[in-house]
Amino acid sequence: MVINKSTYKDYVVAHVYERLQKGELNPGDQVLESRLATELGLSRAPIREALQQLVGDGLLTYKPQVGNFVAALSPKEIIDAYVTRGLLEGFAVAEALEGFTEEDLEDLEEYCLQMEKHARRGKQKELIEIGTEFHHLLFNKSNNIQLIEYTQRLSHKLHLLFYKHWASLYTPEEIRDRHQALVCVLRRKERPLVEQALREHYNETGQKVARFYNENEEGV
Amino acid sequence: MVINKSTYKDYVVAHVYERLQKGELNPGDQVLESRLATELGLSRAPIREALQQLVGDGLLTYKPQVGNFVAALSPKEIIDAYVTRGLLEGFAVAEALEGFTEEDLEDLEEYCLQMEKHARRGKQKELIEIGTEFHHLLFNKSNNIQLIEYTQRLSHKLHLLFYKHWASLYTPEEIRDRHQALVCVLRRKERPLVEQALREHYNETGQKVARFYNENEEGV
DNA sequence: GTCTCGGCAAATGTCGACAATCGACATCCG
DNA sequence: CGGATGTCGATTGTCGACATTTGCCGAGAC
Incomplete structure (x- = not known):
């Protein structure tokens, strides 16, 4: 171009x-x-x-x-990738915990509501966009370049590979609640909790995506 | 060829x-x-x-x-890279915690002694080799492919960039003790402790390497 | 003396052609 | 009829040449 x-x-x-x-x-x-x-x-x-x-x-x-x-990931590889992302993003967020202002947190909560809205109306594209924005805002506070690079890569990979299914994994309410829960934990400013929360967040999603693939078609 | x-x-x-x-x-x-x-x-x-x-x-x-x-890493980037490696390797080891047999642990302890020996005799090449072997044995127990891939990459990068300085960062006793401490923690089979121990292990090293570079020459 | 402009050398970016390799099909032999 | 083997087409691997960009260097103007 x-x-x-x-x-x-x-x-x-x-x-x-x-x-x-x-x-x-x-x-x-x-x-x-x-x-x-x-x-x-x-x-x-x-x-x-x-x-x-x-x-x-x-x-x-x-x-x-x-x-x-x-790339055709096996269910195990899908889970692995999500688990790893949870690890990276959890740590990145924990590292930057003090950097989150009240304003940031309110923005994040606003995103939760918007995600629910778009999910409810079937606006997949907007849903994805906000979701990406949400996590972007989360891990981009960190100033650990190496960490961010790996997180970005993995995020990008998972985004492109499983883009399509986001809306079919969770109900609109679940999407909202899951992300609101993250913001909630963020508010408490306790590192181990934050790390744990993000790990579980992605662990669950990984399980779901993997199960989804296992049912619909044989990977690899 | x-x-x-x-x-x-x-x-x-x-x-x-x-x-x-x-x-x-x-x-x-x-x-x-x-x-x-x-x-x-x-x-x-x-x-x-x-x-x-x-x-x-x-x-x-x-x-x-x-x-x-x-690549010419700034002190900050050096620390970031080591911190990230600690995160990855810590998690990988924790995930595979149950997989370590008594035999594995004894092998690791043997490595500690060999590292000290080689360090004491100035056999840098052998020291590096055993050190690499040590950490390899640690994180390779994990069966999370994604995690291992990133860990390998980062390990490789740090290895090649800071290869030369290993022997000048720690005394032979310190090298032995630091790695024996890791094995010790491994024995207790408590995930959070293991993660924490490896994070600190690499955090310390990162700090040292960064300081070393800061003193000897200006990076970037 | 400093700044600007223009051209020059060197390095990367791109191209089209050729060589090496792989997978599949057809063939041959037991 | 089954398995090994040879051949063919398609795809990747490599090459040398050309195009484009960059940064330097020096000449000239202010």
């Missing part, structure tokens, strides 16, 4: 994101370099770079001499 | 690792693609792939249109 002064790589990455979100690329599918190249009117070089980055982010898996495939 | 059926990329990655360990590449140095290419008798394509992987692992940083540079 022109707007982004940087290279084609990011453009390709964005394109693949989109394909993933639209469901045009599903777990297990092979991602062909030449196909993407002709699609985007580029040579294979920038495509390969983009794909490699996606592999690094865990969205694709790479088999040498064979190709890149959309 | 022939012995390794996989691609040149891994070969290049290994080569850069070596250069880093030997101190031929230092933080801040630019890593030139064409230079590596002629050095290894390859074209720039596999070099670029390898460098990109190294960027993903955090060993290099990448400036678009400019090049790749050996």
Whole structure:
């Protein structure tokens, strides 16, 4: 593109994101370099770079001499990923606990209500957006760069892979309550509680997503 | 090459690792693609792939249109990285707490003694090796793939960047005691204690490394 | 003396073509 | 008929050349 002064790589990455979100690329599918190249009117070089980055982010898996495939996580791997995210985000939030102002907390509570509203009306896109914003606000208070980087990566990965199912996992009330509970714990300013709460938050979701996949289709 | 059926990329990655360990590449140095290419008798394509992987692992940083540079962490970033590793490894070990047999624990204690011995005799290479083995045995008991992957990456990064200083941070007795303390805590089989112990273990080391760098040279 | 502008060298970004490898199908032999 | 083997198409791996961008350096104006 022109707007982004940087290279084609990011453009390709964005394109693949989109394909993933639209469901045009599903777990297990092979991602062909030449196909993407002709699609985007580029040579294979920038495509390969983009794909490699996606592999690094865990969205694709790479088999040498064979190709890149959309990551297909087993139920166990799904749970693992969510558990790990809970660990990272829990710690990040705990580290930044003192940094949360009353205003922040009220913003978060407002998000809870909005999430419920959007969920109730079936506005999936807005729901996702607010949800992302919610957690973003949470772990971005931390100033541990390394921690944030890993959290972002994992968050991004889970977001793209399980994007579609968010609305079918919990009822609108559950969504609201679960997130309000987090804000509640945040208010108490006790590190271990905060860590524990976020771990459980993601642990539950991981279990649900994994069960969902187990029922609907066999992963891997 | 022939012995390794996989691609040149891994070969290049290994080569850069070596250069880093030997101190031929230092933080801040630019890593030139064409230079590596002629050095290894390859074209720039596999070099670029390898460098990109190294960027993903955090060993290099990448400036678009400019090049790749050996990561130069600020003191804060050094501490952050160690803290994060403590978080990950602490959790991984805690998760696998029941999996540690008495035999494992005795092996670990044996490692402690060997580390002290090698440190005392100035055998840096062996010291590093055992140290790596020690922590490897610790977090590899976990079966959380995602967690292990991140831990490995971070471990690898810190290993390569601060490899050289290990022996100068602690006395041989301290090295032994610090690791024996970990085994001790492991024996008690109490999750929170284990997590806490590993966090502190790496926190301390991070502080030391950061201070070391602050005194000897200005990072970044 | 300092600042600005323009051009030059060097490095990265991209391209199209060729080589090596893998998977699948067809074929051959027991 | 079943399993091993050879061949073919498709895809990735690698290459060398070209395009573009960056940062430096020096000439010239103020």
